[in-house]
Amino acid sequence: MRVRTIPVTAGVSALLLTGCGAADMTKQASPFAGAQGAGTVTLSVQSWVGAQANVGVAQYLLEHELGYRVDTVQVDEVPAWDALSQGRVDAILEDWGHPDQEKRYVRDKKTIVAGGGLGVTGHIGWYVPTYFARQHPDVTDWKNLNKYAGRLRTAESGGKGQLLDGSPSYVTNDKALVGNLKLDYQVVFAGSEAAQITQMKQFAKEQKPFLTYWYSPQWLFKKVPMTEVKLPAYKEGCDADTAKVACAYPHTPLQKYLNTDFAKNGGRAAAFLKKFRWTTEDQNEVSLMIANDKMSAQDAAKKWVDSHPSTWRAWLS
CATH class of the missing domain: 3.40.190.100 (Glycine betaine-binding periplasmic protein; domain 2)
Known part of the structure; x- marks a missing residue:
């Protein structure tokens, strides 16, 4: 929906990309994207705080509950689809509707698969x-x-x-x-x-x-x-x-998308991201901590995780 980049806490090393679709994500990527059997995951993160809340909680649980190494890549909405198709990132957790990209990559090229609804409209x-x-x-x-x-x-x-x-x-x-x-x-x-x-x-x-x-x-x-x-x-x-x-x-019911190879071979991480689904109230709770209370995405995620175990444990089953 919205596309500019601003600083976000990264799991390992953040790749900073700016511009309105100018970045060529087919040539730039996290070193962990698409890694096979290495216990690593790369998530695309957009600049708006709701998207940062999604990634913050997903990253925290992947690292602390499933033992993965997580990297986050900042990239605009449309280039993120290119990056996902190429396997430079493994998942987009909040898409506001890009029918042209969906047709190109999901239906025609089949390099991206739908990851299910986020639970937020x-x-x-x-x-x-x-x-x-x-x-x-x-x-x-x-x-x-x-x-x-x-x-x-x-x-x-x-x-x-x-x-x-x-x-x-x-x-x-x-x-x-x-x-x-x-x-x-x-x-x-x-x-x-x-x-x-x-x-x-x-x-x-x-x-x-x-x-x-x-x-x-x-x-x-x-x-x-x-x-x-x-x-x-x-x-x-x-x-x-x-x-x-x-x-x-x-x-618009917001959607998640996964790289096709990652969806097939990403093990518990891919299964978890498919099940990741929360409410508008959940997202706003974490967003408010990040944007208004000036907490880091990971500190906000930890606070939310500590107080909502019944919600997130279902994502790990």
């Missing part, structure tokens, strides 16, 4: 802070957004209302939506999830209105309550032509 949408929605309830209908464009104007939006996005490389239809719905808004990219959060928290601190692209699950809702703006209802296929899209984003 993702949703992208437009949001305003709840304090602003309570003052102006009609702002939650897209048809009334132009009425508030002046209130939502910033120095970066060029005389129009600002629609704050994260990175241009995230899954986003926002520029097309603004144009096709004839909205007097300018999409402004913060550059990353972290930068977007910083801006939203500052707006909230000052009780200023804002309109933002955002997604759930996400821990920030607990700190900055937000209310979704209702866009035209999503219908199957309404976003098939991204240039003409004029509908809301779908609700």
Whole structure:
């Protein structure tokens, strides 16, 4: 869904990759990816904190319960599929829907297999802070957004209302939506999830209105309550032509994917990752510890593991 890289705790040695699909992951990889019989696993980790929470818990359990050596590789969403196909990473634990990649690698090349659902449903949408929605309830209908464009104007939006996005490389239809719905808004990219959060928290601190692209699950809702703006209802296929899209984003059950060889020969590690499945509340609990409490991914994972044995023990059976 979202793709930029930021520092994450790595199991052994982190390979740092940046850019919007520019990295050639067929030539770069963790030294442990695809290792046969060596008790090693390499996990792809994306920049958003929910993905870091998944990997943190999976890494902790692989290392402390199953005795594996785990490496994490930071790579953007689409290049991660290339890396997984080539065996440069063994698993992606949170994919927000890439039908072109799925067709290419799962159905056609068969170098990647589905690893099952994560147990979390993702949703992208437009949001305003709840304090602003309570003052102006009609702002939650897209048809009334132009009425508030002046209130939502910033120095970066060029005389129009600002629609704050994260990175241009995230899954986003926002520029097309603004144009096709004839909205007097300018999409402004913060550059990353972290930068977007910083801006939203500052707006909230000052009780200023804002309109933002955002997604759930996400821990920030607990700190900055937000209310979704209702866009035209999503219908199957309404976003098939991204240039003409004029509908809301779908609700997407998040999926895991494994390299085909790893899925067959990865032993207990592959079996564990297929069974790894938790709730939105679980993920948010770990995400909040990482992002808000400034805990390392492994410390947050340990705290969650210590308090949820009945959940994770089922993944090891």
